[in-house]
Amino acid sequence: MAILDKTKNNFVVDRDDSKSIGLKLPLVLDNGTLASTKTTLEAVKVNVLNLLNTELGERVMQPKLGVKLKQFLFEPFDENVVLQIKDVIIESMNYWLPFVIVNDIQVEMSVTERSTMDIRVNFSLKKDPNKHESIQVIVGE
Numbered sequence: 001m002a003i004l005d006k007t008k009n010n011f012v013v014d015r016d017d018s019k020s021i022g023l024k025l026p027l028v029l030d031n032g033t034l035a036s037t038k039t040t041l042e043a044v045k046v047n048v049l050n051l052l053n054t055e056l057g058e059r060v061m062q063p064k065l066g067v068k069l070k071q072f073l074f075e076p077f078d079e080n081v082v083l084q085i086k087d088v089i090i091e092s093m094n095y096w097l098p099f100v101i102v103n104d105i106q107v108e109m110s111v112t113e114r115s116t117m118d119i120r121v122n123f124s125l126k127k128d129p130n131k132h133e134s135i136q137v138i139v140g141e
Helices: 040-053 079-096
Strands: 100-109 117-125 128-139
Touching: 040 079, 040 117, 040 128, 079 100, 079 117
Parallel strands: none
Antiparallel strands: 100 117, 117 128
């Protein structure tokens, strides 16, 4: 995940579809080359998904990278837990992805399995707030 250099205006305007910005994950081959993202919003979507799928402390040499979501799996599911989950997601995204606006976070506990949560995050870029994207993460699988 890239670190934003706040001394420069680093926003990339997506004008050329033949240029790649980042890699799509999971890594797959697309006509013999690694599949890549073509727009800034698509690249940020991959970054948000990776951040939420990384448990806090999981990365060697980056102990602050990630979100501690698994700690909420066996808590009594109520409004207080939902607010805590939203807080840890927003805090982590503000730290690691300060160029992203979190528009909405929805948290649901699985009805069939008590040990899974379904989290949906709707976001946009601060430089282009009219384009929205969303991701879904299932914690506990």
